[in-house]
Amino acid sequence: MSHPATLHRAPDRPYAWLAWLVASQLAVAVLWLAAGWRWGLPALLLSHAAFIVPVFLPRATLYAPAVSRLPGDERAVWLTIDDGPSDDTPAMLEALDRHGMRATFFLVGERARARPELVQEIVRRGHEVANHTWSHPQARFWALGPRAMADELERAQAALTELAGRPPRWFRAVAGHTNPFIAAPLCRLGLSRAAWSARGFDAVDGDVVRVLQRIQRGLAPGAIILLHEGAPHGKSVEILEAALCLLREQGYASVIPD
Numbered sequence: 689m690s691h692p693a694t695l696h697r698a699p700d701r702p703y704a705w706l707a708w709l710v711a712s713q714l715a716v717a718v719l720w721l722a723a724g725w726r727w728g729l730p731a732l733l734l735s736h737a738a739f740i741v742p743v744f745l746p747r748a749t750l751y752a753p754a755v756s757r758l759p760g761d762e763r764a765v766w767l768t769i770d771d772g773p774s775d776d777t778p779a780m781l782e783a784l785d786r787h788g789m790r791a792t793f794f795l796v797g798e799r800a801r802a803r804p805e806l807v808q809e810i811v812r813r814g815h816e817v818a819n820h821t822w823s824h825p826q827a828r829f830w831a832l833g834p835r836a837m838a839d840e841l842e843r844a845q846a847a848l849t850e851l852a853g854r855p856p857r858w859f860r861a862v863a864g865h866t867n868p869f870i871a872a873p874l875c876r877l878g879l880s881r882a883a884w885s886a887r888g889f890d891a892v893d894g895d896v897v898r899v900l901q902r903i904q905r906g907l908a909p910g911a912i913i914l915l916h917e918g919a920p921h922g923k924s925v926e927i928l929e930a931a932l933c934l935l936r937e938q939g940y941a942s943v944i945p946d
């Protein structure tokens with residue numbers, strides 16, 4: 689891949705959002721004074737929305753930079769598999785081996801701690817281990833305060849570093865959500881945030897054909913493909929198999945950014 693070294697970037701100004709917040713509220717106050725509430729009030733609401741909406745947009749970079757695709761026009765993609773380790777991990781590894789593809793596994797710290805042999809097997813087979821929080825708090829990740837957010841990232845980082853033998857370099861946010869407190873621990877841990885450009889909603893949808901159609905829409909040189917393991921519908925391995933066949937058919941290789 690071209691210039692992978694420039695791709696990895698931990699946030700260097702974790703509180704840049706604060707400067708934007710102060711500046712926007714000053715601008716609203718000035719507008720309100722100059723033009724009255726009919727302009728001031730909508731501006732106030734819009735300015736708040738501008739800080740709330742990005743929390744739920746997986747590719748928004750207000751609170752932390754994110755890599756959403758790889759540079760260059762080679763026919764290569766970054767395969768990323770979230771939420772493991774799980775009962776699916778061994779079969780996923782077999783499938784990747786069979787197709788000669790490498791992937792980055794975004795692991796949940798407490799699940800990794802419970803199944804260290806799977807983490808070691810991922811590493812042994814030449815794949816990469818990355819940080820996907822300690823406990824994967826699906827519903828409340830976006831609302832975590834500074835302490836809880838730091839705790840989620842740091843505990844996972846410590847466990848995965850020990851189990852994989854080296855510190856993860858990439859982090860993926862739960863459900864892609866971010867908030868004002870995510871950048872500080874990313875910065876401290878030297879973690880870069882990975883988003884995605886192609887996904888099939890395979891964490892919730894077990895219909896292989898439908899999932900693959902959605903992935904196909906985002907498939908392009910440099911795409912970051914988001915897949916899951918251990919989904920309740922039990923089709924994660926089948927979906928990975930189908931995705932690997934799709935990539936092969938269309939002449940895509942998999943790369944892991946260095």
Ligand SMILES: [Zn+2]
Nearest residue numbers: 770771862863
């Ligand atoms: Zn997840």
